Each structure stands twice: as structure tokens, then as C-alpha cells.
Amino acid sequence: MAAAQKYMQVSVWRGDEATGALEEFDVPAQESQTILDVVSWIQQNADATLAYRYACRVGMCGSCAMMVNGKPRWTCRTHVKKVLGDNGRLTIEPLRNLPVIKDLATDMTEFFDKWIAAEGVFHPTKTRYDEIEGIDPESSVRVEANAAIECINCAVCYAACDVVSANPDYFGPAALNRAWSLVNDTRDGGQAARLEAVSSNGGCHNCHSQQGCSTFCPNELNPTLSIAGLKRETVTSLFRRRS
Amino acid sequence: MLDLRLYMLQRVTAIVMGPLVIGHIILIVYAIRGGISAEEILSRTQGSLWWGLYYGTFVLAVSVHAAIGLRVITSEMLGLRGVGLSVLTWGSFAVLLVMGARAVYAVTAA
Numbered sequence: 001m002a003a004a005q006k007y008m009q010v011s012v013w014r015g016d017e018a019t020g021a022l023e024e025f026d027v028p029a030q031e032s033q034t035i036l037d038v039v040s041w042i043q044q045n046a047d048a049t050l051a052y053r054y055a056c057r058v059g060m061c062g063s064c065a066m067m068v069n070g071k072p073r074w075t076c077r078t079h080v081k082k083v084l085g086d087n088g089r090l091t092i093e094p095l096r097n098l099p100v101i102k103d104l105a106t107d108m109t110e111f112f113d114k115w116i117a118a119e120g121v122f123h124p125t126k127t128r129y130d131e132i133e134g135i136d137p138e139s140s141v142r143v144e145a146n147a148a149i150e151c152i153n154c155a156v157c158y159a160a161c162d163v164v165s166a167n168p169d170y171f172g173p174a175a176l177n178r179a180w181s182l183v184n185d186t187r188d189g190g191q192a193a194r195l196e197a198v199s200s201n202g203g204c205h206n207c208h209s210q211q212g213c214s215t216f217c218p219n220e221l222n223p224t225l226s227i228a229g230l231k232r233e234t235v236t237s238l239f240r241r242r243s
Numbered sequence: 244m245l246d247l248r249l250y251m252l253q254r255v256t257a258i259v260m261g262p263l264v265i266g267h268i269i270l271i272v273y274a275i276r277g278g279i280s281a282e283e284i285l286s287r288t289q290g291s292l293w294w295g296l297y298y299g300t301f302v303l304a305v306s307v308h309a310a311i312g313l314r315v316i317t318s319e320m321l322g323l324r325g326v327g328l329s330v331l332t333w334g335s336f337a338v339l340l341v342m343g344a345r346a347v348y349a350v351t352a353a
Contacts, residue, residue: 163319166318166319166320167244167318167319169244170244199246199247200246201244201245201246202244203246203247205245205246205247205249205250206244206245206315231250234247235247235251238247238251
């Protein structure tokens, strides 16, 4: 005789920021199950109107991040067993620090706008007719760039950052981490504009080095270290300009 | 809220305050151990350009450093922005500078 199906109680945020509330669902517990599996089960079996976002399901696209028991997680690679509290309950909410569109889907517009504001964009210096520039993989700048380059834009660090919560102008860890990887890109021609951008009101100098970003980054990047690099680079550029 | 200029001002004033704080603590220990009175202290500080410069620099550094720190705290904790934040920054700088300068003047003026 098959063992009786076990269920877990899952609280899911429904609605928008102002009028929304948590709604309870009983979800069948499986031996191996991710948070995204739980959300998908609810949408497919309990309430088809549940709004959430995902794409690749394998931790590459950065679409499915949500707050799980109060902590930001990439839900497709987060196993239920890893995050289930002692009370056996799950609470799934939309990412912190971003406006909620509906249910678990947030509006990422400001997150990506801040990438642009922090000059997290590549400024090419060559055309397609030029030779491809050789980059020494062992060079110190390339090693620095490598350390910051695997960001998947999931906004987990943005949700984990208390400075973003307290200061809406702050660009946040992801945008500044991207800016740092480009500071170390020898092919880029926009360094002066970038250093000016990250020195502005919402820039790297607002970071308190609390390291929430580094704690929760699912790809184990260290945006705090990148931001420290930007602080160092902006300060030394001050002296370079005067000499 | 904190750009490179304010960040640098706060770091530079911290560097200035470091040795001044140590000197100030050494001075307190020295003054208390010897058991010298207020009159004896004032007799040494009044008319001294060096003590005036020492504590004048201290007051200036504290005023800049603390005003920027208060700016960050009030902005992040109370949500103060824009003109209100500038008024608070400059206001706290001015209050600290005037109060500190009065104290330095009282102790070092001849």
C-alpha cells in the first residue's frame, strides 16, 4: 500500500503591494522539489490566476527570484528541504525593494534603469573591420573582470540590500558589480563617464559594506568587493586627474 | 545622497581626527594623573596659538565629519531628501562648528 501523501502549508503573496495579502495553499510534498515546483503546482492545480515569472528552470536566466521565508532566493535552484522552517511552513513573496505588479511578479524596470545609470553598458572602441583585441586571461584586470562577470541579473542582491531599501536613489549591488567588470574591460572606451556615474548621488559611495548581496548571490559573486574596487578606483582617479 | 566629494570629505576628516583623538586622550590622562586644577590648565592654554590650532582643527574636522554622518543617517532612517537634507547637513555643520569654536575660544583666548 502506498504511503499517504504528505502536504505542506504554503503562504503565497496575492495581489499588489497596497491591497495584497498572503493566501494559504496545501501543496503535496515531494522527495525532491524546488520552490519553483511548488509555485508551478499551485498555478497549475490550485489557482490558474497566480502570476509569477520564470524561464529556463536551470539557474541561468535570472527570472524566477522571489522571497522565500523572508530571504531572496533563485527559486528554480532552491530545494524546499533546504529552506523549510522548523514549523514545516513556506512563505513565498515577491522580491523585496521592487514594485509588485501582481502576486509574485515584480516590476524590474528600475533595476535595469539603474544598470544604465551606473554605466553598466559596454562602450566599444573598435568596429567590425578592426582586428579582435587579444586579452591575456592571466592579466590582473581580466582576473578582476572574471570575478564579477557571471551575474545573471536575478535581482536577489538588490532585494537583499538594506541600502537599496533605505535609499531609493542607490544603484544597488548588481549595477555596480556590472560597472566594476567593465572598469576592468580593456576594450571599453567609456571609463571616464563610468567613474563619474558611479561617483554620483546613487553611486558606490553609499554602500555600507553590509554584504547582504554577497551572502545571498546565488552565483556566489561578491558585489561588495566589486563596490570596494569602484570606491578605490574613483578615489585614485581623483589624484590621477590632478597630476 | 553620498557622492564622491562627501565621501572623500568624511574619510579625510576621519584621518585628521585619528591622531587628534589620541593626543586628546593622552592629554586627559596627563592632566588627571598630575591632579592639576582647572586654573592651572587654563593658565597653560590661554594665549596659546598651538592649542588653539590643535582644538580648532579638531572642531572643524568633527563638524564636517559628523554633519555628513547625520546626513546619511537621517536620509536612510527618516527618508529626508532634497532641500531638507541639505538644510540639515549645513545646519548641523554650523551648530557643531559654532559650539566647538566657542569652546576653543573660551579655553585658548588670552
